[in-house]
Amino acid sequence: AIRETIRPRIKEGRFVLDDLKLDTQWLKSLAMIHIVACGSAYHAGRLGRNLLESRLDIPVEVDIASEFRYRRPILTNDHLVVIISQSGETADTIAALREAKSRGVKTLAIVNVVGSTIAREADYTLYTWAGPEIAVATTKGYTTQAVALMLLTCYLAQERGQMSPEELAFAQETLLKLPEAVEKVLSDHKEVQRLAAMFFNCKDIFFIGRGIDFSLSLEGSLKLKEISYIHSEAQPAGELKHGTISLIQNGTLVIALVTGKSLREKTISNIQEVRARGAVVLAVCLEHDTDLAGVVDYTLGIPWISEELQPILAILPLQLFAYYVAALNGNDVDKPRNLAKSVTVE
Secondary structure, three states: OHHHHHHHHEEOOEEOOOOOOOOHHHHHHOOEEEEEEOHHHHHHHHHHHHHHHHHHOOOEEEEEHHHHHHHOOOOOOOEEEEEEEOOOOOHHHHHHHHHHHHOOOEEEEEEOOOOOHHHHHOOEEEEOOOOOOOOOOOOHHHHHHHHHHHHHHHHHHHHOOOOOHHHHHHHHHHHHHHHHHHHHHHHOOHHHHHHHHHHOOOOEEEEEEOOHHHHHHHHHHHHHHHHHOOEEEEEEHHHHHHOHHHHOOOOOEEEEEEOOOOOHHHHHHHHHHHHOOOOEEEEEEEOOOHHHHOOOOEEEEEOOOOOOOHHHHHHHHHHHHHHHHHHHOOOOOOOOOOOOOOOOOO
């Protein structure tokens, strides 16, 4: 699915998004981007914000679709509203799209289903080409949305003249290597199975991370609670001492995301805080991070590809962990209770 998302969009050393007929002069005047989505798509949007702000040097806001139109967002002609939805039929997201259009703002949809309501009504559409996704809890839908946001970021930076030829070449090289790296992570999940067998009867599980790792932890936590029915929540690692750490006691499982290099030491400090209060810590980190292995109880290693693409690899062991925990609890992994594939009522 990731290969299909990437392959048509890199041609002759350039990012080519044929479906987006955005005027280059307007793109250069672009002052703000609003990303609007629900659930896992919202979490993908949070990853997108990190990418877009770092490359474009303009503010990016991420809104939960059901909140967007009720907070009366400030929208002007030099803003772009990016709508994300796997199905293209999510009711709250459709309402947010129509609100933006009624205010005269350009809208760009990232969707999977061709001909869906959002695909038809948005000014521009970027398809993920992920193919049918059968399970209610999204997996490849989420990862391809994150990849599409990376492609969009590079395309906008390219058109605005904000990436050098060397930077564009590196971004293309790493994106083209991504499917192979994903295959490597998915090919060996015995350790994920072993850890799931150890923790499938937990009552509470906490996810922590900083920066992009926090956005990633939100999706890891959601995937687990959706299909395993175990109470789970994600916290920015730096916020633990502002309340949540009171819930940590002997044997509490904390899953720490430590995939980014820039905030690694600060996250390690937070890991030491929860371990001092009796937590068992499982870290998703880079392969062969022996220093971190000495600080935590268990690790799930992923290969290094790039700071921007690391979250795509890091979510895979979390999706697999949720899958095996749910299966060990005897749950229907594809059809979790109380959930629907597309939320079509507000």
